[in-house]
Amino acid sequence: MIKKLLLGLLALLLCATAYLLLWPVPIQAQVWVAPPAPGYVGPHAPNTRLAGLQMISLGAEEGPEHVAMGPDGWLYTAVGSGKLLRMKPDGSELAVWAQTGGRVLGFDFDAQGRMIAADAMRGLLAISPSGEVSLLTDHVGDSPILYADAVVVAQSGEMFFTDASTRFGAKALGSTFEASVLDILEQSSTGRVLAYNPATRQTRLMAQGLSFANGIALSSDQSQLFVAETGRYRVWRISTAATGLDVRQASPQAQVLLDNLPGYPDNLMRGLNGKIWMGLVKPRNPKIDNMAGKPWLRELTLRLPRSTWPVPKAYGHVVAFSEQGQILADLQDPSGAYPEATAVTETPERLYVHSLHAPALGWRPNDLK
Template identity: 30%
Template sequence: MESAAKCRSPATLLLLLLLAHLLPSMATSHVEMESVYVGQRVLPVRLGRPAFGPESLAFDHRGNGPYTGVSNGRVLRWRGPLRGWTEFAHNHKHETVAACAAKKRLVVPESACGRPLGLQFHRQSGDLYYADAYLGLMRVGRRGGQAEAVATEAGGAPLNFVNGVDVDQDTGHVYFTDSSATFQRSDYLTIVLTGDATGRLLRYDPATGVAAVLASGLSFPNGVAVSADGTHLVLAETARCRLLRHWLSGPRAGTTEHFADLPGYPDNVRLSDAGGDNGYYWVGLNRDKSWMAEGTTPRSVAAVRVRAADGGVVEALRGLGNATVSEVVERPGGALWIGSVDTPYVGLFKAGGLSSSGRRSL
């Protein structure tokens, strides 16, 4: 992907320096994995100004898309090279707040108009659920339009930083994360810096309209994915550079355990189409661990492929420049769609799929 380097404020630089000082043990990684250097082979599918930051990607029940949420608070849909990106959904502020109107081209603070992050369809109903970091868990019908907030609190506490989303296609339950009860998305670095562990894993039941707390005391819970058999969730705990597994059924139901250590700070988690014990998860990395000491290099890990059976990290995507990776979605045929909270485009890498040995054919 192309470089997305930006001038950082003194406050942000100070936070990064402090983080590097306070977390020396996270400076290097010794995970052994096969590497794919994608480099200039990633095609940028550009968004229209002033939108940027396609953090998460979803495809509808017909395989159309991707759909993605962007910095101006809207959800866009890719209609192909001829039609490009068109608006699919917005929240109530885009009809009631002048600065958020569709014809406004100004860049306003994301908290003013909302900020969609993780999103996923329930294929049977056609509903799209997405996490608005500031407004709560949102839902919009298959035809798009104005989305409604279906959850703004859980367990008697308001949602503060709604982040990752996945949907159990069999039950219709929506699983999502509230990354911190203390800090909002605009202060996400502070969550890591302070060791804040007030995040929660949540479940929304469309039948009852209730959002329940499944786990709490988490350190920056981020992306979440439902396992192929629906027995558990795989959850990214960003501040601790790891994946957790939360059991939904069976003898360990209700418990949360360690699943995988990662070579960087994870964002979203997506289950591959392969499914079952032979499947795997793609995990986007905001940065790899060596970034604190070395900066971005051609070897920097941007995303990893993790075995669903045992949490083994088996493959790394490298060579994506200075752009962070929020999400990787693998489509039939092996194409990888790559989201980033920092870029004005979605990346498309047309890989050749996986061989029987698990190695990617390029």
């Protein structure tokens, strides 16, 4: 009887081992070198300046992932349901303005007053002032755009946007969050920066080789793009003239502006007086950094229950920096009460704080100069 029990336990152990080592997972994890986390020091010293935000109700909606003032003076936001909401700057007269059938993660406005939207499920869209949706592009040549993430419109009319991953599509997985987790775990660096020319209706590859290409912003002279590389904790400065660039190879057209950040950079938004706002959506996690050189361990993690995954803790953090990379403002909420702050929209009166999952839109008076 004891012998049968031992044999049964051995068989169970072998099955469990085989599962943990061999069960198929969707990623092919790559080795990379994570720099030692700097912690919250220097310009990022701990503070509570993001705590106690005031809230604007979004009704039954949540996740104001991107927020911007429209040319009509209304405040627009994209929410988790896929809807685009419009409201007065004080949050009054809230209404559904448009629905793309996908999930808009970033948008800007062109000279015609159209919203140009990066829809993770559909590609790059144009939405008329009356809310009519049309597709601008969803391919670069024969390569599909799987995860349009952020967009900025230049004065020339050219539209620069990020395709976060060519490995994990938000539509195929049914979740922008799921796709982002897989891409960052894999570290195959397939994110890219694209440009759409509305005059020629052509899309060109500007730069590739980014580990989850995320937020994007233009320099004041329109000659440079600032691009958040979420999976490697850094922000790039890339020439708007770049074509077919691979950032993994040295080039004068691409330099790292901010490196080894204390969290995962997300959206980028131009603010007042030369500021560029960035959200650090989650803080660094030593367990995740320690797995950088252990691709097998990252694959094994996907075979474990999600409750055991080393998910970074909640921590509110937004940063403003200059075009030269100087930190101009740093606002934190160690309690993480307002979840996953992704950026800030700055007006002379208010700082509106974007969020992946918050049930309301947070804001605070603008006391920055």
